[in-house]
Amino acid sequence: MKKDWPLWEVFIRSKHGLSHKHVGSIHATDAEMAITNARDVYTRRNEGASIWVVPSASIVSSAPGDKEILFDPSEDKIYRHPTFYEIPSDVENL
Amino acid sequence: MYSQNVDTGVDRKSDRASMSPEEAAFQDRVDQDITIEPRDWMPELYRKTLIRQISQHAHSEIVGMLPEGNWITRAPSLRRKLILLAKVQDEAGHGLYLYSAAETLGVDRQELLDALHSGKAKYSSIFNYPTLTWADIGAIGWLVDGAAIMNQIPLCRCSFGPYARAMVRVCKEESFHQRQGFEILLELCRGTEDQKRMAQDAMNRWWWPSLMMFGPADGDSVHTQQSMAWKIKRHTNDELRQRFVDQTVPQAQHLGLTVPDPDLRYNEETGHWDYGEIDWDEFWNVVKGNGPCNRERLRARRQAYEDGAWVREAAQAHAEKRAARRAAA
Numbered sequence: 228m229k230k231d232w233p234l235w236e237v238f239i240r241s242k243h244g245l246s247h248k249h250v251g252s253i254h255a256t257d258a259e260m261a262i263t264n265a266r267d268v269y270t271r272r273n274e275g276a277s278i279w280v281v282p283s284a285s286i287v288s289s290a291p292g293d294k295e296i297l298f299d300p301s302e303d304k305i306y307r308h309p310t311f312y313e314i315p316s317d318v319e320n321l
Numbered sequence: 322m323y324s325q326n327v328d329t330g331v332d333r334k335s336d337r338a339s340m341s342p343e344e345a346a347f348q349d350r351v352d353q354d355i356t357i358e359p360r361d362w363m364p365e366l367y368r369k370t371l372i373r374q375i376s377q378h379a380h381s382e383i384v385g386m387l388p389e390g391n392w393i394t395r396a397p398s399l400r401r402k403l404i405l406l407a408k409v410q411d412e413a414g415h416g417l418y419l420y421s422a423a424e425t426l427g428v429d430r431q432e433l434l435d436a437l438h439s440g441k442a443k444y445s446s447i448f449n450y451p452t453l454t455w456a457d458i459g460a461i462g463w464l465v466d467g468a469a470i471m472n473q474i475p476l477c478r479c480s481f482g483p484y485a486r487a488m489v490r491v492c493k494e495e496s497f498h499q500r501q502g503f504e505i506l507l508e509l510c511r512g513t514e515d516q517k518r519m520a521q522d523a524m525n526r527w528w529w530p531s532l533m534m535f536g537p538a539d540g541d542s543v544h545t546q547q548s549m550a551w552k553i554k555r556h557t558n559d560e561l562r563q564r565f566v567d568q569t570v571p572q573a574q575h576l577g578l579t580v581p582d583p584d585l586r587y588n589e590e591t592g593h594w595d596y597g598e599i600d601w602d603e604f605w606n607v608v609k610g611n612g613p614c615n616r617e618r619l620r621a622r623r624q625a626y627e628d629g630a631w632v633r634e635a636a637q638a639h640a641e642k643r644a645a646r647r648a649a650a
């Protein structure tokens with residue numbers, strides 16, 4: 228067997244109610260094996276409460292070259308942040 | 322280190338004047354500590370050097386399982402056996418995190434394994450020494466994992482994102498490795514005269530090879546400057562080696578073990594421990610494949626891979642059969 232098994236990206240949700248987070252990848256023949264292998268490789272210390280595996284080939288990502296087009300427009304919208312607003316210091320709970 | 326003397330393809334740092342606009346922009350990002358991700362533009366030499374460094378590191382984790390695996394069935398208690406199993410399993414995990422990081426650079430896992438099995442790829446010189454007694458398992462955890470941690474902590478801030486992230490995971494797991502090793506030696510040193518002698522013997526055999534793990538002296542390390550400019554190496558070999566000596570000597574004193582170096586002394590002026598000359602002939606000999614266990618390690622790796630062939634084939638056939646059934650249904 229000279230060809231690698233398909234590559235899967237692994238996402239783990241920890242116990243603390245956070246979203247699934249990308250942790251790395253593994254090789255497996257099918258989804259079931261991918262889950263089992265991901266369990267062994269990425270959750271040896273109780274890190275996980277749930278695992279997602281996704282065939283790496285199915286992931287669509289934005290191109291590095293599109294960074295400006297995609298993300299620059301939000302850069303000058305500072306009024307979306309609470310620190311933009313000046314509130315007198317004697318007003319509480321705001 | 323786990324990756325020693327990684328070839329950067331150049332023998333000195335490239336200077337700004339000779340860089341293309343892309344290379345200069347890339348170097349600016351590295352200088353500003355902006356992480357480089359797999360799909361970002363990168364110089365071909367950076368990519369190749371990283372593949373070499375990360376895969377060497379991965380191979381070291383995997384081959385590193387062999388000397389310790391040697392003692393799993395003979396661990397002196399069930400507690401020790403469980404700990405050693407967990408430690409060796411961690412090393413397998415480290416290898417897999419690292420192969421996965423290397424693959425983001427566009428290389429296949431199979432290619433990397435082929436390079437290891439054919440003897441083309443390197444792994445750390447340290448794993449070509451034999452584990453003769455149980456005390457060697459203590460010495461490996463304490464000294465070898467200790468040296469590995471020294472090298473891996475700065476790599477958590479290396480310029481290539483997937484490598485840095487893999488190192489963060491690895492470092493979280495390493496400290497148990499070093500502590501369990503120290504504990505093994507502590508127990509032996511507090512034991513009978515024979516046990517203490519065994520601990521000292523392990524110290525005598527592992528001390529110098531551990532110092533060699535950091536790679537050639539700075540003057541002989543032609544690739545260091547470029548690797549540091551790329552931030553895939555954050556300190557020189559000698560810097561890390563000195564830190565390791567400074568950290569380890571007091572621990573040896575605590576154990577009551579003698580460091581096998583007649584030139585070792587504390588330098589009041591510098592605040593560091595001065596140590597004797599490393600036997601570089603031995604180092605290069607081991608790197609070139611002539612250490613005590615080089616052939617045995619490769620043979621064991623190849624055999625494990627070949628013995629697993631039927632499992633891989635069966636798993637593949639099973640997956641194909643199930644996929645065909647699903648398609649028919």
Ligand SMILES: [Fe+2]
Binds near residue numbers: 382411412415491
């Ligand atoms: Fe490791």
Ligand SMILES: [Fe+2]
Binds near residue numbers: 412466469495498
């Ligand atoms: Fe380790």
